[in-house]
Amino acid sequence: MIKKNKFKIGLIQISLSKDPDKNLKKAVDWITKAAKKGAQVICLPELFRSQYFCQSENIDYFNLAETIPGPSTEAISKVAKQNKVVVVVPVFEKRALGIYHNSLAVIDTKGKISGIYRKMHIPDDPSYYEKFYFTPGDLGYKSFDTEYGNIGTLICWDQWYPEAARLTTLQGAAVLFYPTAIGWHPHEKKEHGKAQFESWQIIQRSHAIANGVYVAAVNRIGLEKENSKTAGIEFWGSSFVADPQGVIIAQASADKEEIIIAEVDLNRIEYIRRNWPFLRDRRIESYQDISKRFLK
Amino acid sequence: MIKKNKFKIGLIQISLSKDPDKNLKKAVDWITKAAKKGAQVICLPELFRSQYFCQSENIDYFNLAETIPGPSTEAISKVAKQNKVVVVVPVFEKRALGIYHNSLAVIDTKGKISGIYRKMHIPDDPSYYEKFYFTPGDLGYKSFDTEYGNIGTLICWDQWYPEAARLTTLQGAAVLFYPTAIGWHPHEKKEHGKAQFESWQIIQRSHAIANGVYVAAVNRIGLEKENSKTAGIEFWGSSFVADPQGVIIAQASADKEEIIIAEVDLNRIEYIRRNWPFLRDRRIESYQDISKRFLK
Numbered sequence: 396m397i398k399k400n401k402f403k404i405g406l407i408q409i410s411l412s413k414d415p416d417k418n419l420k421k422a423v424d425w426i427t428k429a430a431k432k433g434a435q436v437i438c439l440p441e442l443f444r445s446q447y448f449c450q451s452e453n454i455d456y457f458n459l460a461e462t463i464p465g466p467s468t469e470a471i472s473k474v475a476k477q478n479k480v481v482v483v484v485p486v487f488e489k490r491a492l493g494i495y496h497n498s499l500a501v502i503d504t505k506g507k508i509s510g511i512y513r514k515m516h517i518p519d520d521p522s523y524y525e526k527f528y529f530t531p532g533d534l535g536y537k538s539f540d541t542e543y544g545n546i547g548t549l550i551c552w553d554q555w556y557p558e559a560a561r562l563t564t565l566q567g568a569a570v571l572f573y574p575t576a577i578g579w580h581p582h583e584k585k586e587h588g589k590a591q592f593e594s595w596q597i598i599q600r601s602h603a604i605a606n607g608v609y610v611a612a613v614n615r616i617g618l619e620k621e622n623s624k625t626a627g628i629e630f631w632g633s634s635f636v637a638d639p640q641g642v643i644i645a646q647a648s649a650d651k652e653e654i655i656i657a658e659v660d661l662n663r664i665e666y667i668r669r670n671w672p673f674l675r676d677r678r679i680e681s682y683q684d685i686s687k688r689f690l691k
Numbered sequence: 692m693i694k695k696n697k698f699k700i701g702l703i704q705i706s707l708s709k710d711p712d713k714n715l716k717k718a719v720d721w722i723t724k725a726a727k728k729g730a731q732v733i734c735l736p737e738l739f740r741s742q743y744f745c746q747s748e749n750i751d752y753f754n755l756a757e758t759i760p761g762p763s764t765e766a767i768s769k770v771a772k773q774n775k776v777v778v779v780v781p782v783f784e785k786r787a788l789g790i791y792h793n794s795l796a797v798i799d800t801k802g803k804i805s806g807i808y809r810k811m812h813i814p815d816d817p818s819y820y821e822k823f824y825f826t827p828g829d830l831g832y833k834s835f836d837t838e839y840g841n842i843g844t845l846i847c848w849d850q851w852y853p854e855a856a857r858l859t860t861l862q863g864a865a866v867l868f869y870p871t872a873i874g875w876h877p878h879e880k881k882e883h884g885k886a887q888f889e890s891w892q893i894i895q896r897s898h899a900i901a902n903g904v905y906v907a908a909v910n911r912i913g914l915e916k917e918n919s920k921t922a923g924i925e926f927w928g929s930s931f932v933a934d935p936q937g938v939i940i941a942q943a944s945a946d947k948e949e950i951i952i953a954e955v956d957l958n959r960i961e962y963i964r965r966n967w968p969f970l971r972d973r974r975i976e977s978y979q980d981i982s983k984r985f986l987k
Contacts, residue, residue: 515974517972518972520967520968536977555967555969556973556974557857557897557901558853558857558973558977558978561853562977562980565983565985565987566986567987590937590938593937593938594900597897597937598897598937601853601893601894601896601898602897604851605852605853640890641889641893670816673851673852674985676813676814676815677812677854678812678854679981679982679984681831681832681858682981682982683982684858685857685978686975686981687861687975688973689861689970690862691861691863
């Protein structure tokens with residue numbers, strides 16, 4: 396194991412077509428590009444094999460699912476091994492007959508699957524009908540001690556839950572990856588778009604601050620319409636990396652395909668945690684009611 | 692009980708002198724002013740009776756403490772009753788011989804003490820030597836169902852802990868008050884000041900977002916030096932109110948005494964929680980390890 400104090404992460408922000416095979420080929424190409432740019436741990440957007448099918452409830456879309464291991468992890472294992480990179484690979488996972496998860500696999504530099512994470516918090520809002528498709532995760536919160544460093548993995552809606560960020564950090568993660576598919580309802584963008592985007596960025600920067608950890612959010616771009624009659628979702632891109640003080644150190648555009656690279660520096664984590672030692676002062680004996688739904 | 696869907700909160704941002712009696716009289720005057728401006732629930736800055744004495748460890752400073760009830764709560768009870776307002780009153784609390792807390796009392800519109808909260812998370816950093824003075828709180832997290840609405844109370848360093856905000860919200864609070872004393876070390880301000888301030892604001896806005904609740908941070912202003920040989924702390928004011936989406940709806944200056952008034956609207960909380968129903972999707976059965984120090 397080559398453990399270093401610093402490693403480079405690469406966030407792949409792309410648009411995705413209706414053709415899963417093209418999307419997989421595109422992902423492989425962009426992983427190669429990211430590796431050439433120096434990225435050592437690379438993350439793809441949530442459910443990158445397809446367009447965001449949760450815009451309606453349609454049992455045919457379960458056909459998009461695949462097993463782990465399966466075609467996505469096999470193709471990406473090859474490119475990971477070739478380039479000696481770690482890759483966070485979101486997968487619409489078919490686990491068993493009629494049991495599906497919104498998952499990710501972490502693939503190591505030898506092309507092996509280090510483990511998987513299954514999205515714990517499942518949304519259900521107009522055009523984000525995920526509760527129809529995804530069984531809630533049952534593996535708890537996960538970090539992976541990769542060749543380059545310890546990485547935590549969460550998925551999209553998890554990002555609104557401070558509990559998830561905390562529980563992943565406490566496993567030793569130096570960076571929390573959030574592969575994501577979030578965008579605007581076109582009819583809402585003008586009135587609510589700015590506040591929605593800011594909330595999304597702030598909540599994730601807050602996880603960096605509260606935990607003294609890097610945060611990397613990886614979103615797709617593009618307008619995806621199920622058909623010509625639907626308004627679709629305009630994915631807002633804007634993938635970013637926040638440092639352990641919540642400062643944004645890398646930021647993608649809202650509408651361009653791009654790779655952003657950032658350095659995760661364990662010395663910076665140590666420095667921030669020494670200066671603002673929030674983890675030191677947690678009152679762990681007072682938190683048990685976090686496991687309650689409501690207290691009235 | 693006059694319960695309404697809306698109520699107005701008033702945040703009193705002032706400078707504080709070395710004279711505790713003058714500070715109390717000043718607080719009473721400013722509460723009267725805030726009530727005249729329409730504030731119904733009013734909050735003072737942390738430890739408002741004195742300058743921020745935790746800049747050094749000195750046993751004589753324990754003489755600044757008082758009981759609850761005591762002079763501060765008695766004087767403020769009168770002005771609360773006269774103006775029919777609820778007041779959040781920070782107190783350096785002498786609880787017993789040699790047992791002190793960083794506390795607050797909530798005083799109701801009849802001038803009675805509804806209850807107290809004792810700061811749970813105690814910092815200890817250069818010039819913020821609070822662990823020397825304050826025994827950690829033992830009352831847990833508190834909300835108060837006042838005549839105007841349900842308010843949650845936390846104090847300063849608590850603001851860095853998502854657990855504290857969550858546990859207070861789950862008690863039904865519509866707004867979380869954070870009386871605060873935070874500022875820059877003058878020698879650090881140029882290099883680190885902006886990032887420190889932004890972290891402070893972002894973490895609190897994130898509590899608003901994660902919980903769908905208003906957040907009100909109430910800070911003091913002014914440069915306070917223990918003596919002419921010390922650099923002191925430059926308190927950064929900037930008291931603010933965030934709405935349940937994390938949008939800043941009222942913001943004070945960094946260096947002026949002022950009252951900021953904002954409306955807490957239960958319909959807005961309902962609207963935000965319906966649209967982004969984070970409380971609905973908490974995986975409460977998966978959070979038990981929050982009560983652990985670390986997981987490795």
